Amino acid sequence: MTMFAEILISVLLVIGGVFGLVGSYGLVKLPDQMTRLHAPTKAATLGVGSVLIASVAWFGFFGEHASWHELLITLFLFMTAPITGLMIAKAHMHLSWRADELPDCGEDRNWATYGDSAERSLLDKDSEDEGTERDLRE
């Protein structure tokens, strides 16, 4: 049983280390910002995730009791990593691309972050209708 736990924790630690290294090396190696954005997600999910699960298993097998707190951090990182990725991608798009340079997104509207479609979005349309209704009532 102890041997099994040692093998499990060692494998999890090695997997975590390899994925953390790959994620950070991709940040240096990959040629374009949008591809570089892809690399650290490996470190954020598989790398840190398996290290934290190894930590849970370590305290479960060799400590007093298993501490499930580490899963909270894994959960937090899983929830926040897409948000940071979206924010950085939007910042990059607005810094280095004009709206007409971007590839076609398949609709007659432009990309959502470039305001063009926001003008015609349903939310604004509703508020405009409301505004006209209010004007008529007055």
Added chain:
Amino acid sequence: MIEYALYFAFICFGLGLLFCLYRVVFAPGVSDRVLALDTMTVNMIALIALFGILHDTTMYFEIMLLLAMVGFVSTVAYAKFILRGDVIE
């Protein structure tokens, strides 16, 4: 056996931190720097978890949680600052 795996993971995440530091210093654009700093916080969380295993203590949990939250909020705030020139509008 766990000890060797632990030191291997330490070396991997330390090298990852060095790669991120290189990217922060020599970055083509400012959003790249933000991305590299975000990856640095992620690597630091993993390193602190490894320290927790090495020293056999659960005291590092709060530090990890605080680092995760501060890293997330600072990344979003800086991306917002790049986008709008202001954090709170």
